[in-house]
Amino acid sequence: MTDTPRVSPHRKRPVLIIIAIVALLLGGAYSLRRLTIAQSGQSGAAQPQPGDHASPPPVEPDTPDSTGPSGIPFIDNIIRPGTSSGRLPRAERSDMIIKKERVNILLLGIDRRPEEYGPSRTDTMILLSVDPKENTAAMLSIPRDLWVMIPEYGESRINVAHFAGDVRNYPGGGPALAKRTVSEILGVPVHYYVRVDFVGFEQLIDAIGGITIELESPVPPFAAGVHHMDGETALKFARTRRGSDDFHRMAHQQKVLMAALERVRSLDFPLSTTLQMVSLVNDSIQTDLNLVEMVALATIANRIDENDIRRGLIDSSMTTTVVTAQGWMVEIPHWDVILPMVEELLGEPEAWADDSPDLVRAGVTNLDRRIAIYNGTPEPGLAEAAADILGATGLNIVHTGEADHTDYAESEIIVRGEIEPPVDLLAVILGIPSEAIRQDPSMDAGVDIVVILGRQHLTQFGFH
Structure with missing residues (x-):
């Protein structure tokens, strides 16, 4: 391989990924033990009551379409597809790029403390909606005490x-029932979910250098004025509410989201750096979006201006506070007010897809770029093992072979043309930093991207 100048990848601003991750961490969910995608409850468990915390539920075995552990922590612990997450198979999803349909993502923050295990209530629910036709987005905050009909359970607070x-x-467990409940009460499909705890929230806010929020009036203990907040302070603000109602807290959460958005847009993060940053808090994050879809969502977000992100919440003017016979204070929804607001915020019903839109075709361009993988170690079969996993993500692997020598310690990516989404995908999956990506216009015309695997990837792909 010839030596060529190293360059930084083409910069992107994947703001919706940050919004999605940050939003879920705002609700005060507490530290989780290591997560897998497929957690479900115990059969025959006792009737759940708001506030109950059961013993740890067993992990369901993979469903038949699962490919098993990939050996890549980001995939196995955060976005692993094919498990019982309530996710629809690709064949049953509609085509968002042709029909220009919205994609709706439910953001869940769960209320679980470090010493607690098992099923937990959601402390935060925000529906994030992206419209690729109009290049707009919207977020709707749902109060946790909203009294609704939960399918196959009965009436209760929505956080149950x-x-x-x-x-x-x-x-599909708790996330799947939460998605179905929100879908049925609002009359819109919910295609995906992201679920996170507050430990990751603090880490992500700190990773972007904190956020700046201006308060026009005091929010005790915060005085009026400009505040620069680290992760711990931002979490405290997001959980602060005036009096006893939850509505002010939801407004604070949206203020934190927009401040995080503004901060991310002021930085020059490449997409690969952002996703690698998210992977550092993989104990705190769970989603049924796969890696390619996350990159697609970020790509779509590049087309959305901050001023085209609309915000709404179900507030006290749309509910009546009552106390149930059990002594619970709940919010009775006025659907004649709420549903028109939802339609105004999210658009006409014909813009909604019944099945999960194809985010990949809508957002990730140039997935057909030809990729060659070369083994830069003495261990035979490394390139082929990597090709099996990388090909399963939708990348176009056209060749595997041996590198020009076998003493590569670190892996690298070489690109013939522009740094495009497939390169970002490779960098995130393989954990290759931006300084190990270089351009070489003189590369073989038969491929667009070359990956040389060094010794750092022997363990990752099962070689010891």
């Missing part, structure tokens, strides 16, 4: 849906 889904072994 996630708990009930785990305890009752609902297909």
Whole structure:
């Protein structure tokens, strides 16, 4: 391989990924033990009550379409597809790029403390909606005490849906039942979810250098004025509410989201750096978006201006506070007010897809770029093992072979043309930093991207 100048990847601003991750961490969810995608509740468990915390539920075995552990922590612990997450198979999803349909993502922050295990209530629910036709987005905050009908459970606070889904072994667990509940009460499809705890929130806010929030009036203990907040302070602000209602807290969460958005847009993060940053908090994050879809979502986000992100919340003017016979203070929804607001925020019903839109075709361009993988170590079969995993993500692997020598310690990526989304995908999956990506216009015309695997990837792909 010839020596060529190293360059930084083409810069992107994957703001919706940050919004999605940050939003979930705002609700005060507490530290989680190591997560897998497929957690479900115990069969025959006791009737769940708001506030109950059961013993750890067993992990369901992979469903038949699962490919098993990939050996890549980011994939196995955060975005692993094919497990019982309630995710639809690709064949059943509609085509967002042709029909220009919205994609809706439910952001869940779960209320679980470090010493607690098992099913938990959601402390935060925000529906994030992206419209690729109009290049707009919207977020809707849903109060946790909203009194709704939970499918296959009955009437309760909406934050019980996630708990009930785990305890009752609902297909796909708590996230799937939470998605179905929100979908049925609002009359819109919910295609994906992201679930996170507050430890990751603090880490992500710190990783972007904190956020700046201006308060026009005091929010005790915060005085009026400009505040620069680290992760711990931002979490405290997001959980602060005036009096006893939850509505001010939801407004604070949206203020933190927009401040995080502004901060990310002021930085020059490449997409690969952002996703690698997210992977550092993989104990705190769970989603049914796969890696390619996350990159697609970020690519779509590049087209959305901050001023085209609309915000709404179900506030006190749309509910009546009552106390149930059990002594619970809940919010009775006025659907005649809420549903028109949802339609105004999210658009006409014909813009909504019934199945999961094809984010990949909508957002990730140039997936057909030809990729060659070369083994830069003495261990035979490394390139082929990597090709099996990388090809499963949708990347176009056209050749495997041996590198020009076998003493590469570090892996690298060489690109013939522009740094495009497939390169970002490779960098994130393989954990290759931007300084190990270089351009070489004189590369073989038969391929667009070359990956040389060094000794650093022997363990990752099962070689010891």
